[in-house]
Amino acid sequence: MTVPAPATPARSSGTAPLARWRHWWRKQSPTRQDRYVTLGPLLAVMLFLAAVIAAFAYLRIEEIDREQQAVKRDVEYAQQRLRLRLLERQEQLMRLGRDVSNKEVDTEEFIAQAESLVNQYPELLAVTWVDSRRKVKAAYVSPSANLAQARLSGEQLKYGETEGTFGLARDLRQPVYSRPLPNKDDTSHNGASLQLQIPLDDQGKFGGVIMGEYAVDGLLRFGVPTEVTAKYAVALLDDQGKLLAGNLPPARNTAAKLLPWSDEAQEYEIPVSPVGNGLLLKAQGYRASLGVVGSGFFWLVSALSALTVWMLLGTWRHTRRRVQAQEALISETNFRRAMENSMLTGMRALDLQGRITYVNPAFCQMTGWSEDELVGRTAPFPYWPEQDRETLAARLDDELHGRSTPGGFEVRIKRKSGAIFDGRMYVSPLIDPRGQQTGWMTSVTDITEPKRVREELSASYERFTTVLEGLDAAVSVAPLGSEELLFANKLYRAWFGGEVAGHMNLIAQAGVPTAVPTEDTLDAVDGLAGLPTDTLTTAQTENAEIFVPELGKWLEVRSRYLTWVDGRLAQMVIATDITPRRHAEEQAALQAERAQSASRLITMGEMASSVAHELNQPLTAINNYCNGMVSRIKGQQISNEDLLVALEKTAKQAHRAGQIIQRIRSFVKRSEPNRSSADVATMVSNAMELADIELRRHNVRLSHYIAARLPPVMVDPILIEQVLINLMKNGAESIAQARRPTARRSVELRVVPKIIDEQSVIEFSVLDSGKGLSPEVMGRLYEAFYSTKAEGMGIGLKLCRSIVESHQGRMQAENLYNGDEVVGCRFTFWIPVTPLLSPALAATETPSPPAGVH
Structure with missing residues (x-):
């Protein structure tokens, strides 16, 4: 059995990408192929230049990193040397402080040891022994120190110099370094000093400090190794960056530090331990190389690359101009062809003999005849209706002889299907490049739909005019x-x-x-100012x-x-x-006035019940005052002054009863309250005074809250007081019927200002802890002669609501809930601070029609 060789799939897999690339390349247009061929060398040169720049940048970044690491390493070494020197001086001063604390050294011995330390270590300017009261007991100052470091025995240290450091050493009982102190008498940067204060222990108490003062410039010169100062510009700074000792080269452009080829010298800073962040050691390297930009090889490569790019761009621009000329010619041809094919207007060309030489697709679509069926035909044309051939032949003769009207003419055209439509033709001459006329160009527009719309608009206008007329x-x-x-x-x-x-x-x-708009205001103000902008x-x-x-x-x-x-x-x-409607309204107003008079007569019948209901409070108060006076007179327990006060209160309640009768009578007569400017707090106080008797009888506690600085209101105070008394009395009776315990027998009166429907009002709320209102009672709450009390007359709440509404206010009632349990009821009514114009006054201010108009 022969096994086929697997070489064929390998060859096919290798040639497949090449075949796909060739297929893609052949699909591209010649213009695009030329563009790719031109841009290839340009792209290669740009990539070469980018690679050279990247290589130089990489080498420069490596060099900068090495320099930065060297600076950091040398500065940390110098900081360690400076730290060891400070610790050695600190240890020596601490030994001197222990001897002083142990009283082994007196002032003379202290000055001797301090002189030895100052002379042995040049950075040490002075050593001072300060007691707990900040007085100098002994001090030695270096001859090279200035007058600011001089300390005399018995001298009081200045608070501004050592206050913070002295207090910190006293509290911590540890050596403390101060912030670098500038020398006020020396204008140079090398006069700053640094203090070290070592606390003294006097049998467990703070006994003062041993204060050593260092010259910051001496620390830099004797503490930093010479090999570091030879390579870098070294300086000591404070925490705010102020130069204390040494010198730094001037700062350069910070933007250049972000570039990889920047030749900016490297720098590094580190806090000096054990002083802390108050003293910083900073070193900056000297410029040692030219950088990438200064390299001649870099500029040579850049110049050669730029020259190559310039040559390629010139070749590409020449090729692009040639391609653009070809594309413009093709675009113009395609544009004219597309314009002819997309036009809805039919175009027909005739020669001088009246033969059709050209029709566009729109004309063929309009008539239904193809281009082959129309080109070369002479009159009569197939799209002429039979009944209009004589007219159309005359139109054609006028067209061939140049007698056509400029505005065109309307004709009827027959489609190949036999349908007729209306069209409008416009004729213009055809001129060749030599300026000679070769024929006539006719454009045809289908006006069937516009003509139908115009006829419908004309009919619609006639209907619209008929309706308006x-x-x-x-x-x-x-x-x-x-x-x-x-x-x-x-x-x-x-x-x-x-x-x-x-x-x-x-x-x-x-x-x-x-x-x-007038001529004077056209330039200054818009004549249409004030008109709606919607x-x-x-x-x-x-x-x-x-x-x-x-x-x-x-x-x-x-x-x-x-x-x-x-x-x-x-x-x-x-x-x-609307004259009939106005007459009807006048008649309705007259009837309403008569009905109002009848209603007032009916209300007179209710006045007796209202008087009896509202006089209950003042008469009850008069009865209580009289019974109290009789009882105290019989027991000979009343003085003339107390008797006079009781008689005045009795007379006041009698006068109030008369006012109630007068107010209710006036209210029934005029249906308008006798308003005057009344103080809210006074009205509430009078109402609480009268209602308190009834509340105490039911063992009910009365609490109140009246907002401060309430504005006065235009009301009848007697009527508003009656409303408040009635509501508080009803609350007490509801609590009594509910048989609440003593702790829950309370009525609360709240008076606060509010804004309702963008109107300032005063809201009165009476809250009780009774059993609330059932849904049936809530629906019939203001119904006349309906009451839930056996002795009630059913006109109290109805009269209260009438009084409130006559003051242009509103009244409402709602139950108070604790979960699903009813825990009380709240009656609320509000009175506007500034009442609106009453209906009666509005009627009197309405202008009456002229005489003789009814």
């Missing part, structure tokens, strides 16, 4: 800023004639805003009722803005005769 309202339209009447229906012409004066008079009397089709109409003496009629005028057919902004006014 038959309306029982006067309709007129006039443009803004002009006294031209654009439209007026039959009724308008009957009332005002054909003049625009009637339209303008209606607008003026109705108070409709309009704008008439879309005209959604603008709201404006209604007004006016009386026209010339017609002796009441008219309802409605107006709106619209855009007229010529684009001008116009105003339409519709005036409807």
Whole structure:
């Protein structure tokens, strides 16, 4: 059995990508192939230049990284050397401090040891012994120090210099380094100093400090190794970057640091331990190389690459111009062919003998005849209807002799199917490149649908005009800023004639805003200022009722803005005769007045019950006062002053009873309260005083909250007090019926300002802890002669609501719930701070019609 060799699949797999590439290449247009061939060398040169730049950048980045690592390593080495030097001085000062704490060293011995330390270590400027009260006991200052470091025995240290460091050493009982202190007497950067304060222990107490002062410049010169200062610019800085010692080269452009070929010198900084972040050691390397940009080989490669790119671009531009010329020719040909094929207008060309030489696809589609069936035909043409051939032949003769009208002419054309449609033809001469006429070009447009639409619009206009002429309202339209009447229906012409004066008079009397631009205001102010900015089709109409003496009629005028057919902004006014309706309204008002008088007579019957109901509180108070005085007089337990006070309260309640009768009588008579400016807090206080007797009788506690700075209200205070008394009394009776325990027997009165329907009001709320209102009672709450109490008359809440509504307020009641349990009821009513115009006053201020109009 022979096994087939697997070489064929391998060859096919290797040639498949090549075959696919060839297939893709052959699919491309010659223009695109030329573009790819031209862009290939350009792309190769650009890739070569990018590779060279990347190589140089990589080498430069490696060099910068090595330099940065070297700087970091050398600065850390210098920081370690400086740290060891500071620790050695710290240890020596700590030994001196222990000797001082153990009282083994006196001031003379201290000065001797301090002198030895200062002379042995040049960076040490001074060593000072300071007691716990910040006084200098002994000090030695280096001869090279300035006057600022001089310390005298018994001298008090300045707080500004060592306050923070001294306090920190006292609290921590550990050596503390201060922030670098600038030398105020030295304007150079090398006068800064650093303090080390070592606390002293005096038998467990703070005994002062040993303060060593270092010259920051000395620390730099003697603490940093010379091999580091020889390679770098080294300096000591504070935590704010201020130079304390040493020198740094000026800062260079920071943007250059972001570039891989930047020749910016490397730098590194590190805090000096054990001082901390207050002292920083910073080193910056000197520039040692030219960088990538300074390399001559780099510029040579860049120049050669740029020259090659320039040559390739010139070749590519020449090729592109040639291709563009070819594409423009092809595009022009395709454009003209596409324009002819996409036109809905039929095109037909005739020679001078009347033979068809050309038709476009639209003409063939319009007539149903193909190009082969039409080209070369002479009159009569197949698309001529039989009954119109004589007319069309005359039209053709006029066309061939140049007698066609410029506006075209209308003809009837027959399709191959036999259907007839209307068309309009336009004729123009055909001129060859030499300027000679070779024939006539005719364009044909199908006007069947536009003609049908025009006929329908004409019929619609006739119907619309008929409807407007038959309306029982006067309709007129006039443009803004002009006294031209654009439209007026039959009724308008009957009332005002054909003049625009009637339209303008209606607008003026109705108070409709309009704008008439003048020559003086055209440049300064827009003449249409004040008109609505909304879309005209959604603008709201404006209604007004006016009386026209010339017609002796009441008219309802409605107006709106619209855009007229010529684009001008116009105003339409519709005036409807409402004289019969006005007469009917006057009759209805007269009947309402008579019904109101009858209602007042009926209310007189209810007045006796209302008086009996409302006089209960003052009469009860008078009875209580009299019984109390009688009991105390019999027991000889009352003085003349107490008797006089009780008699005054009795007289006050009697006067109040008379006021109640007068107010209820006036209320029934006028249906309007006797309003005056009343203080809310005074009304509430009077009501609480009268209701408190009834509440104490039911063992009910009364609490209240009255908001501060309440504005006065225009009310009848007697009536409002009666409403509050009635509501509080009803709350106490509801609590008594519910048999609540003593802890839950309370009535709360709240008076607060509120905003309801964008109107400032005063809200009165009476909350009780009774059993609430059942749904049946809630539905009949304000019904006359309905009461849930055996002795109730059923007119209390009805009268209360009437009083509140007569003050343009509202009353409502709701149950209070704790979960699903009813725990009380709340009656709320509000009175507006500024009452609206009453109906009676509004009627008196309404202008009456002229005499003789009914």
